[in-house]
Amino acid sequence: MHSCLQSSGARGEHRGPDKHTGSGFRAPLSGICHQPPRKLIYTHTGGCDYPTGCAIVYSLGTRFSQEPADQTVVAGQRAVLPCVLLNYSGIVQWTKDGLALGMGQGLKAWPRYRVVGSAEAGQYNLEITDAELSDDASYECQATEAALRSRRAKLTVLIPPEDTRIDGGPVILLQAGTPHNLTCRAFNAKPAATIIWFRDGTQQEGAVASTELLKDGKRETTVSQLLINPTDLDIGRVFTCRSVNEAIPSGKETSIELDVHHPPTVTLSIEPQTVQEGERVIFTCQATANPEILGYRWAKGGFLIEDAHESRYETNVDYSFFTEPVSCEVHNKVGSTNVSTLVNVHFAPRIVVDPKPTTTDIGSDVTLTCVWVGNPPLTLTWTKKDSNMVLSNSNQLLLKSVTQADAGTYTCRAIVPRIGVAEREVPLYVNGPPIISSEAVQYAVRGDGGKVECFIGSTPPPDRIAWAWKENFLEVGTLERYTVERTNSGSGVLSTLTINNVMEADFQTHYNCTAWNSFGPGTAIIQLEERGNRSAGYVSRAQGSLGTPLPLLSRGMAQRHCSLLGPPQPGLVLSWETDSLFKTFVEHLLCARPHTRSRRDRCK
Secondary structure, rough: OHHHHOOOEEEEOOOOOOOOOOOOOEEEEOOOOOHHHHHHEEEEEOOOOOOOOOOEEOOOOOEEEEEEOEEEEEOOOOOOEOOOOOOOOOOOOEEOOOEEEEOOOOOOOOOEEEEEEOOOOOOOOEEEEEHHHHOEEEEEEHHHHOOOEEOOEEEEEEOOOOOOEOOOOOOEEOOOOOOOOEEEEEEEEEHHHHHHEOOOOOOOOOOOEEEOOOOOOOOOOEEEEEEEEHHHHHHOOOEEEEEEEEEEEEEEEEEEHHHEEEEEEEEEEEEOOOOOOOOOOEEEEEEEEEOOOOOEEEOOOEOOOOOOOOEEEEOOOHHHHHHHOOEEEEEEEOOOOEEEEEEEEEEEEEEOOOOOOEEEEEEOEEEEOOOOEEOOEEEEEEEEEEOOOOOOOOEEEEOOOOOOOEEEEEEEEEEEEEOEEEEEEEEEEEEEOEEOOOEEEEEOOOOOOEEEEEEEEEOOOOOOEEEEEOOOEEEEEEEOOEEEEEEOOOEEEEEEEEEEEOHHHHHEEEEEOOOOOOOEEEEEEEEEOOOOOOOOOOOEEEEEOOOOOOHHHHHHHEEEEEEOOOOOOOOOOEOOOOOOOOOOOOOOOOOOOOOOOOOEEOOO
16 A cells, blocks of 8 residues: 655645745645655556545656765865766755755855756756855755655865964063963864964973854864963074964964063172161162163162162161161163162160050950060060069060959060160059058048048949948048048049048047949958057958958848957947948947957957
């Protein structure tokens, strides 16, 4: 049974994958049966099994005796794609990437294309002249009336590099000792060009190449870089870049010549090499260059010396020449060279980093910093004021887990042997409960105005200071003959209890000064003695958590402790409060022991 292509009339349209043609028409085909070849061509016009009727052509022995094959040409060359059919005299057409080129030998839409050969001999070869990139495609020969297609043939068009160029040519000016990439570019080649480097005719290795695909998706540009490190010996050296691909095996070449210049080579000397401050020094700048030297410039510490323009510079030096280098800059057409040096000036210590006052909390680690410079090399020591113990010999003093006892003034001292000594003091403040540093025994004259002073120099400053004596309590203001005033100064806070018309009873009383800050309270007990009376008195004081404990009442639990030097004093009144305010005097502590003559008694 025959397998037929059905049509609505005697002729039909081939509806295979190539039914669309670029010239706007469809390739007409007869109703064709695909069956084994027979010895006859038989056309049946009636009695078809198909209800619409059909025309069936049986082709006996129609076939390709030669089909187009893949071919490669160089742009500008001629290409011929063969197509020879046996036992066929119908229409033959060529397609390019599926696009029908037209029928007949002269393809008007394609002026460089034509079908050549003898039709009687079944030759329908496609000739392409002056091949170019647009011809790079797949081609197919079709016997439309026999519904035969040839194999697809790929025509590859090779494109040599349009040109080859070395950046910066024809003469490249380089600086000796400065690495440089010679860059060669081969443009618009298909396939991508390979670039080979030569130096004075000798092939060079180590170049790095990359390619860039153009927008047409077929041509590529190749970039090759050859790293060189030029010297004076490379002056006049010729570097050649050769680009090759299949389109031009002999390659295209371009060359450049190197012109290697170098900036001045400079040495800087000093005479004398070691000096004292104030002595005179001569700087000499010796230089060679290619091309010639154009000028000199001198600077110190980065600042231009306006009146120095020759190869020698003379000046009197001070300590700054030890830390601020003198530089000589020599320049020519290629560039400049700057050489600098320090002067070995002997000088006494000078501070570089001043120590700064530091405030910290109890238990913290503290680092104090003090940096000196001196020449010859200096010796550095850290001590605490009023102590000769050396705590450190470096620029930094580290104190670990400080207490309030570490608070004070520290001295950083620098010594340059046989030259000089210098020092700096830096205070350290340790935050904690108030420390009261007033004298435990103070003096007044009977009948005159008297003062009892309570000084707090610790940090942080107290939020409150209160006085208590007998049954009296006063923070600020006036109470009968007593007035409390508070004075702030840079070194601390002074609370003064002023007594108007001092009486005998004022000498029989102990004065409790208590101060509070965020870390807690601190207390001192002060005794007022009549001036001229040097008998021993009460010297105990409470200093926050570090002082000797004094009578304390806290939420119903009373602690009492007093230390006395000298005869016991009756009628001592001590009042404590652990909350925010004194509320009442809660305890009268009588330490009198009339039957003992001991100079030190205790009561608890």
